[in-house]
Every structure is written in structure tokens, then in C-alpha cells.
Amino acid sequence: MEIEEERADGRCSVEEAAKRVEGRKGKYGEAAAIAAAAMYLVWENLTVMVPNLWNGQSRRLLLDGLNGYAEPGRIMAIMGPSGSGKSTLLDSLAGRLAQNAVLTGNILLNGKKRRLDYGIVAYVTQEDTMLGTLTVRETISYSANLRLPSSMTKEEVNDIVEGTILEMGLQDCAERIVGNWHLRGISGGERKRLGIALEILTRPSLLFLDEPTSGLDSAAAFFVVQALRSIAHDGRTVISSIHQPSSEVFALFDDLFLLSGGQAVYFGESKMAAQFFAEAGFPCPRQRNPSDHFLRCINSDFDAVNMALMISQRENQKPVDPLSKFSTAEMKARLVEKYRCSEQEAKMKTRMREISEMEGPSMTIKKCGNRAKWWKQLSTLTRRSTVNMSRDLGYYWIRIIVYILLSICVGTIFMHVGTSYVDIFARASCAAFVSGFMTFMSIGGFPSFIEEMKVFHKERLNGHYGIVVYTLSNFLSSFPFLALMSVASATIVFYMVKFETEFSRYVYICLDLLSSIAVVESAMMIIASLVPNFMMGVIIGAGYIGIMMMTSGYFRFVPDLPKVFWRYPISYINYGAWGLQGAYKNDLIGLEVDSKIGGGPKVKGEVILEMLLGYQAHHSKWWDLAAVLVILVTFRLLFILILKLKEKVSPFFQTLYAKQTLRRIGEPSMATRKSKLPQFPSKRHHQPLYSLSSQEGLNSPIN
């Protein structure tokens, strides 16, 4: 607040204002820290288009040559009719544009090109993705522990959590669960406020919000925007798209970016917008909310409404709306033209140039995502995930119950299986069922896992924690549940079927089942990281497990598998083949079986293993178990690698795609960009974040 007051007289930089505040206070405290993390964002000639899928030669312009800037200490509203490109503008600025969109133009953060995802900015999206089983307070508290500096005491963290709950007006629902597809939780408005609370917890230097007030009543909307305004006035940069704000809410915004059909209609101080509209010939009627008036002038849907009204009205009825004598297209064209020659545009260009020329320590960029140590994040994430898994019935509990019931079925069907000649087949079938089909059920937890992955993606994009920490925490939190289901199943089967009753064999069955289930879980994680929705994941996962079962050695002995592909490499990278081999060895080695029906001389289990099941007993069952563990570790590493590659490589492919698209359909027409663009000084560090189409990477964050 002090910094903003200091800047109120003139437009000095946040750094200068902080120094003055510091000078008055005699210490370099919080004000200076805020100033050091100040974020100035400039976008120049920003154009986004999507090629037409069905006709490769045409394209659709979503944003058309936009210029603007955002600076610390101010809150900006991006307004426009539905579909005008508000979210696209925010996504472009935050580096989160969809894969099929092509971006050209420059985006500079503190005068430099910079990748804005993964922790540089905080972004509250329209979808609020959260773990439905946690309460509001738990959600905020876990998030605080994940991101606030490890040096903070528990009390300090609690104070921040409680302060944020109060700030977003969530105290009444703090103990209620968030809710998901099967648990009714807090209301949509409360979810929205919770989503904002999670991002403002750490007081990010650059905060984007996509329609934070949608679904809120007017008092809650005012409350939320007031909180955002005070965050901005503490020296942060806040940009928010907003739909139809009330006049009180609109008055809280310092700047306004008005969009229509992807074109800028107005950019400047929000309090000057009414004057701009009046000068363009569209004064705001006395009793009308200014923001409603602005949107009324540029929303082409009103043309259709007016037309319908004219048709339905009788001759003698005059339209009540004074603007109805103009078509929206006329009004928009006049406003766009007026803006291009306006004082506001001239001011904007001057300020853009000033910001681009600014230098000093305040222009260094600091990550806002997380400042907690990795081990604190690991323990917090593990605790959060464990709580979620234990409360979500569908994650593990239902599976554990089904595993137990199924084990009882297996136990009763193969009850007290003997060691006669025919029982060999029963023993083999029982082992194959346990290590094959029982692992198949791991697919059941896929929907819950997908929900958790969505939360991970959101938090990862905002830089809350790293991929390795997430993978480890998932393993640690799921381990007790996997162990419980494996031990319960193995115990029931082992003692009901009465395999050899040595304890070491029992331990082996437990470990074999546990490691096989853990491998399937890891495979499902990999599939979840590659496919966009859970239905596809379930289908691909079922296909994968089916192939693994087929080549595990029960339906066709491993030595009989066709050498090319199925034997090498599939059976070698198949956890089921190693698991089943280990299970057979565990059962048969040391066992003596009748050689024919009704008795006969005994045959050693090793002979049966070799002659009947096609396995050589030249390596121990523990090596088979080790092979399953190696596959498990490999899968977890592969999961990490895929996520890392997706983060690092996808911008490269997006650049390539953008280049090819532009080559095919050409650059967006310059005819629409009559305005003179500000000329940035040709300094080395004033490289664009996204370079112009004709040069290099489009929509490709550099660095």
C-alpha cells in the first residue's frame, strides 16, 4: 500500500517507490523485497490464430495485433463479450496457449524474453481443479506447506492460512469438503474463491485470473476483487478477465483492456473509458453501469436481439434502446478507429517504450511458485495424497474389498489343493490367476488417479513443486494401500489353498503380488500422462494388461512364444512373465508330486517346472522378483521422463507447428494493423519472448 501511495503522485517505478519507503522507514524490509520481485509485462503486436482443421489453407484470427502492458501496483480488467478472446489473451500472456493455436508477436517480461509457465506466474483458471476429499482449510494448509519457505514456523504458516481464509471469506465453509463427482461439497462460488485463495497464498508478483467472479454474487465478487486490488496495490501485477462486473466492482480496477472479436477497443485507465466512449459518440446513459454500456456497444449479439425485437414489435412501438439505431459492427468499427488515433493509445505506446527501456535490479525475474525445501514438499504431498487416498472410496478401498472377496473365491475354488498329478494344473492355474488377473484390477483406481493428475498438472504449471517429488510422494502414499491389498489377498489364498506352508513361501507370494500390482499402477500412471481422458486410459490400460497376461507363460509357455517380438523383447519386459515364473518356482521347487493319477513314484517339482511348464530353474525365484522390481523402477523413471519431456519438448514442437502453419497459410493480414507500433530500442536483452513469425520460434517460449 505504501509503495502505491508513494507512486500516486507520478509514475515512478516500483523500485524507486520502494527505496523512498525504505528511506522513510530506515530499513530495507518487505517493500524492497516486493520491489525486487516486480513484474512488468509488455505485449506488442500479439496475434493468435488457429488454422482451419478441415481446410488447411484458411485460418481464424483469435487475437489481432494487440498491444499493451501491465505493471506492478495496478490491477487490470480484461473485458469483452463472450468469445472475444479474453481467455486467449490471458493464456498467451501466461504461455499456456493450446497446441493448435499459433502466436506471433512479442511478449516481454521485465524487458526480457522468458518462459512464463512453471512458476513464473500464478494463474487462476476458469476450471477449479482440486482434490475433492479435502476440506477447504486442509486444501489451503497443504498448499501453504508445499510452497511457503521452509524457514517459516508452523505458527507463521497457520497465520497465513487463516488470513487467506478470511481474505476470501471462506471461514464459514472452512471445515467442509471441496467435493467431487460423487461427494457433494462446497458451492461453485466457494470453489472459485478457494481457487483464488490457493494462488494468492504466496503473494505472487504476477497474477493472472480468468473470470474469478463468475458464479459469485455481487457482494462476494466485490469482496474478491477488493482483495485482488489490495494485493496489486502492494506492488504486484494483477491481470484479470471479468464478465459483466457491477459498477462497484468495475470501479476497483485501475486499467481496462476492452476486447471485441480479438481486437482492442480500448486500453487505458478504467476511469477514462467512459470519456473515451462519450468522445466516440456513445456516451454512457446516466443510470447505466459503465461496464454494461461498454459491452453493449461492442457485443454483436445485440444486433440479433434488436432484429428479433423489431420483427416482433408492432409498428407504433419505438425501440427503447438509444443505441439500437447503430449496428454493433458500426459502433465497434468507430471505437476501434477512434482508439487507434486516441490519446490513450499514444500514452500506451510511450509507457510501453519506457518499460522496455527500464533497467536495474527490479528487472530481474524471480520464480513465485515454490520456496519450500524438497523434503518438506515430499512429506506434505505424501500426507496430502495419503489423506486423499484414504477418504476416496474409489481409489483403493473398493479394490481392497473386491480383492478380499476374490481371494476368498479363489481360496474356496482351489481349497486344499493337493500334490497329485492332476493337482499340478490346479496349482499352476491358481498361481496364474493370482499373479495375472488380480493385478488386472489395478485399473479400477484409474479415475481417482486421473483426478489427482489433473491437480498435479495445475499445480505443476504454477510451479508449486517438481515432477520427481510428485512421483516419489505418489509411490510412498500408495504403498500402504498396495501392501494391504497384496498381503490380504496373498494370506487368504495361501492359507486356504494350502500351498506349501513355509513362511518364506508366504512372504514371497506377498512380495510377488505387491510388486506386480505396483508395476501395473506405474504403467497406468504412464498411460495417464499420455492420454487426454480416463476412458481412453482405461481402454489402453486394459489392452496393455491383456497383452502382458497373454505372454506371461500361462496361456502359452514362454519358450514356445514366437521368438520375434513376443519372446524377445515382450516376455522380457513383461512383469507378468517374471512374476509368474517366480510364483511357479515358489510353489514347485522343493515339492514332490505323484507321477501319475492315483499315486506312483514321486517327481520333483524342479522336473515339473522344466518339463511341463518350460522353465529352467537355473536362477532363483528371488531374481525373478528382482526383475519385476527393475521393471517397477524403470516405469517410475519413464513416468518422470515423459513428464519432463512434455514440459521441455512440447514448446519445440509447437514452434515447429507454428512455423509450418505460417508457411502454409501465411502471416495474419497486416491490413488489420494500421496502427503504428511502438519502436523498441534494439538492445540485446529486448528480445521478444515469442519472436515474430518470419524470424524464429512462434508461440515458443525461449530460455
Ligand SMILES: Nc1ncnc2c1ncn2[C@@H]1O[C@H](COP(=O)(O)OP(=O)(O)OP(=O)(O)O)[C@@H](O)[C@H]1O
Ligand atoms: N485452441 C483453440 N482452437 C480453436 N478455437 C479457439 C481456441 N481457443 C479459443 N478459440 C476460440 O476463440 C474464441 C475466443 O475464445 P476465448 O475463450 O478466448 O473467449 P472469451 O472471451 O474468454 O470467452 P468467454 O467469456 O465465454 O470465456 C472462441 O470463439 C473460441 O472458440
